[in-house]
Amino acid sequence: MSPQDEIFAELQKIPWFRGLQPKHLNQMAEIASLHRARAGEVFFREGDKEDNVYVVLEGRVALDIFVPHRGKVRFYTAEPWEVFGWSSVTPTVHQRTAGAVAVIDSFVVGFDAEKLRQLCEADHDFGYLVMRRLANIVASRLMVTRLQLLDMFANPPEMKND
Amino acid sequence: MTTLIDTASHHAGHTDQLITPDWAEIVRITPEADGVTTFWFKFTSPEVQARYRFAPGQFNMLYLPGCGEAAISMSSDPDAPDRLVGHTTRLVGNVTKGIGKLQVGDTVGMRGPFGTCWPMAELEGKDLVIACGGIGLPPLRPAIYHILRSREKYGKVTLLYGARTPKDLLYQNEYETWKQADIDVQVTVDRGDEAWDGRVGVVPMWFYHFRVDPQKTAILTCGPEIMIRFVIYEALARRIPAGRIYVSMERNMKCGQGACGHCQMGPYFVCKDGPVFPFSALEKFFNVEEF
Amino acid sequence: MTDQQPSIGSTVALAKPELDGLLADLRRGGFRTVGPRARDEGIVYAEIESLADLPRGIQTAQKPASYRMTQTGQNRCFDFIPGSQSWKQFLFPPRTELFTARKESGKWKLDENIEEQPRYAFIGVRACELAAIEIQDRVFMRPDFTDPVYRARRAGLFILAVNCTHPNDTCFCTSMGTGPAHKAGYDLCLTELDEVFLVQVGSELGRSLLAKRTFDLPSAFVQKNAADALESAARSITRTLDTDGLPELLMDSLESGRWAEIGKRCLSCANCTLVCPTCFCWDATDLPDLTGKTARRERVWDSCFNLQYSYMAGGNTRPTIRSRYRQWLTHKLSTWKDQFGVPGCVGCGRCITWCPASIDLTEEIPALRAEVKK
Ligand SMILES: Cc1cc2nc3c(=O)[nH]c(=O)nc-3n(C[C@H](O)[C@H](O)[C@H](O)COP(=O)(O)OP(=O)(O)OC[C@H]3O[C@@H](n4cnc5c(N)ncnc54)[C@H](O)[C@@H]3O)c2cc1C
């Protein structure tokens, strides 16, 4: 299998890509690259310049933020078929706001974010599909963040007479 | 009032006792996590010990003289040969912290079992998604034990369990046994650290990643009310009927007999019409604030 | 004077002083006779021994947040409308000792309170009050659970009922279908006229007690007087509560802005629940002794207006007054029916009279109705 065929085969496993027109699938395959990462391997660090948006094919990728005195805090893990590094597709953010690290041995596909943005600009129908997907991702992340923010498993505040 | 979940066979029948407890002795103490402990009890009266039975999802009122009572679900195997009654307890207030200071051999008062159960017989043949968080797993553990005993009677079984941090996860040494019995154990925490190689996220997001068959899936959920709400939103969005989403609710309760009034939720007394409800019964007022 | 024996269902005329003999017989029979007494500025229910203990010649005027007694000088013992107290204090006592836990050589033991329950004769139960007792019967004596204290007291109970002839402004029993005249459920039922009581016999116990008294067959004149008095009493009740579709109306109004409006006025004082003859909520508390070796467990009245009523380790279910008032009213008039087959209100008006903020459920329901119509 040529590298390009392999990319194509992997993309077709991802549920969202199955709904794309062949033309669009081809375009995506052209800007894609596959990465295998060992557990602990870093995809990007907070502050890095943004280049790729990723989809996990196998494994688990953690997103973390370094908090002084607390170390790295993991606030999300991306599982197979999940997207990470999505903010690189948005027009305004230009550096990574979190780090991404393979928690276990992982296999991911990356898409050149700059080229993806150009594709979306050139073909608004395609751009709509991408942005719709992105909106879904952002909505689900927001839900997760909100629930985490509520700290719903925290113990109740101590009673006054304690 | 119509019966929502039939638990008749697990009740002692008619009661005319006003909150009079039996005594039970602590025979074992298992620390589970920071501030969470399982106490294993045996009734001091051999007659009560021989008679006592409960169904998954039911609870007891534990009584610490001088302090008061607290509703705590059974977390043990209802069919265990030793018939010990296990209560996994979060030590948060007067009664639970008081019990936390006791030692093996000490006695507490115990009344029960109360309430409705997870409808395990009705659920046979179904795919089960057990979605729970924090101290919501203990009331579901008897249901898991029940499934383990008759695994072939159920379809796909998935356990979604969320906790605050990895060290708050309860019963960690049992997940392997459950997985071996073909239960898909999906554990997630709100906050991970670098040593944690599991998931970070929340329980409801699981629904984004897996397909459920709305025709044959039932949801069993217990945990913070906010988590339950989001599990329900996701389940309903996937067209699982409200009548097949089972929810365990929590309210202040004093008697366990639908007599003291405290646990009311609309037409229901959570202590006797619940704690396990089909969501269809709660739908009308579930989102009414402070109801 | 007649030598005819009274029978169940029959009506006789009893000279007023004969009531003393009836009370004496009841007391000899082991009953504690409790009835109305004028005390301080109101009518209370307390132990009575004779006619002389009753509030003779007293009428009452009740309005939202107002209760006044006046002397009429008339020879009437039951002309008033009851005060804040109801009979529930005797069947469901405000404080009941349940048991004492005792620690002996490291183990807890239990001394059950096996005190014998008193046998009461209620003297002067109004129609709405009897309806309230029957509602509490449904709460405390269910197929799956019976409250032993309530059952013992209720089983031994003797009820001398009285028909109301001077309803007050806060009464709305006619709307709730409970009064002002009695229908059934009593041992004996009085209608008071100036000189005599007209007595209806409702039970064998009532009949046998009456048989020992000197009585007459009522003349047509006396009977007409009594019937007229009851009819004019019913007519004089102008306060109404439209119960049509009420349970549904309340469940459809859970998100109404009206609750917040009431929440601004309500003090959450719990008066309405304590005076209500059907409210049944209770709390259980432990009273440990100083050594920590014994603890007395008691049941005490509670109220859904108390903040800790819905307290949970995770927080309070109903932290605002608006949500607590909503709980109270929706329970009374809607969900009570789901739970016990009847509404939890008998139209006695106590919650209107004794609310310091003049909150009046017969005003609130039409307001909610108007909102739904909009
Ligand atoms: C059906 C059911 C099943 C449950 N199962 C479990 C379980 O398996 N494991 C578990 O850990 N928990 C369980 N719970 C929760 C448990 O009952 C509560 O955590 C309970 O509150 C613990 O009692 P406590 O006395 O220790 O704490 P508290 O509730 O804090 O104190 C007890 C009482 O003191 C009073 N009180 C305390 N603080 C205040 C305050 N600030 N203001 C007013 N009043 C106050 C209240 O009247 C309260 O009821 C369950 C609850 C229910 C309803």
Ligand code: SF4
């Ligand atoms: S709700 Fe008010 S009017 Fe109705 S029975 Fe209770 S106190 Fe009387």
Ligand code: SF4
């Ligand atoms: S409605 Fe009136 S009586 Fe009832 S709690 Fe509020 S202020 Fe008190």
